[in-house]
Amino acid sequence: MSPLLKLCGNHSYEDTEIALLSRADYVGFVFAESKRQVTREQVKEWLSRHHGKSRAKIVALFVNASAEQIAATVDGLPIDIIQCHGAETPEQVKEIKKQTGLPVWKVIHHNENALQEMEAYEGIVSGYVVDCKVGKQWGGTGVSFDWNYVPRYITEGRRQKVPVLIAGGIRPENVGELMRYQPDGIDVSSGIEQGGRKSRALVEQLEERMNNHGSDLSR
Numbered sequence: 257m258s259p260l261l262k263l264c265g266n267h268s269y270e271d272t273e274i275a276l277l278s279r280a281d282y283v284g285f286v287f288a289e290s291k292r293q294v295t296r297e298q299v300k301e302w303l304s305r306h307h308g309k310s311r312a313k314i315v316a317l318f319v320n321a322s323a324e325q326i327a328a329t330v331d332g333l334p335i336d337i338i339q340c341h342g343a344e345t346p347e348q349v350k351e352i353k354k355q356t357g358l359p360v361w362k363v364i365h366h367n368e369n370a371l372q373e374m375e376a377y378e379g380i381v382s383g384y385v386v387d388c389k390v391g392k393q394w395g396g397t398g399v400s401f402d403w404n405y406v407p408r409y410i411t412e413g414r415r416q417k418v419p420v421l422i423a424g425g426i427r428p429e430n431v432g433e434l435m436r437y438q439p440d441g442i443d444v445s446s447g448i449e450q451g452g453r454k455s456r457a458l459v460e461q462l463e464e465r466m467n468n469h470g471s472d473l474s475r
């Protein structure tokens with residue numbers, strides 16, 4: 257089965273259309289401070305203008321926002337999942353779930369204690385995204401961590417019975433290599449952008465290489 261695909265960091269109507277018309281399972285918006293930051297009004301308008309039938313779930317990404325801020329932001333928006341991309345504690349995640357009534361994915365930044373960090377969220381989160389932190393940047397960096405560690409994260413996710421998506425620097429040129437580690441899913445932002453905007457051609461290349469990575473291996 258093909259891994260789950262999340263296309264994140266959409267920050268215009270055109271980006272949103274490209275993501276919704278792709279085979280993405282999840283379409284994400286960054287509400288945190290970023291060059292991709294969006295407002296609730298923009299997201300509401302872009303999603304309401306889409307008349308196609310997308311089965312994608314909508315993910316709202318925050319970095320160290322309070323439960324109150326998150327609840328106020330997503331109120332009235334068709335959000336399916338909250339992605340906490342900062343240093344939110346298990347207690348804070350519980351509060352975010354309580355105040356929004358939505359499932360939460362926790363981002364774990366790859367480091368030597370990352371597996372222990374995951375254990376602390378067991379039974380609280382509905383999924384993980386493993387990314388890497390670069391300096392003070394929490395994500396959207398276009399930088400990958402060492403994918404030899406991917407199987408350990410997947411194993412921990414299986415033990416907790418939740419999906420683990422891999423993020424950070426995934427592009428059409430390297431997605432085939434990542435597929436060898438059989439992640440539950442991938443989360444892509446900068447790798448499908450050209451000139452700061454989502455590119456339909458790059459999304460199609462990414463999907464094509466996700467599907468056909470097996471043929472690369474046999475060469």
Ligand SMILES: O=C(O)c1ccccc1N[C@@H]1O[C@H](COP(=O)(O)O)[C@@H](O)[C@H]1O
Pocket residue numbers: 264265284286288289290291292293317319341385387394395396397398399423424425426443444445446447
């Ligand atoms: O995209 C951003 O600007 C961003 C800002 C703050 C936190 C996370 C952000 N993006 C997320 O980071 C991962 C990996 O992104 P990339 O593919 O390496 O560019 C993904 O979940 C982005 O949505």
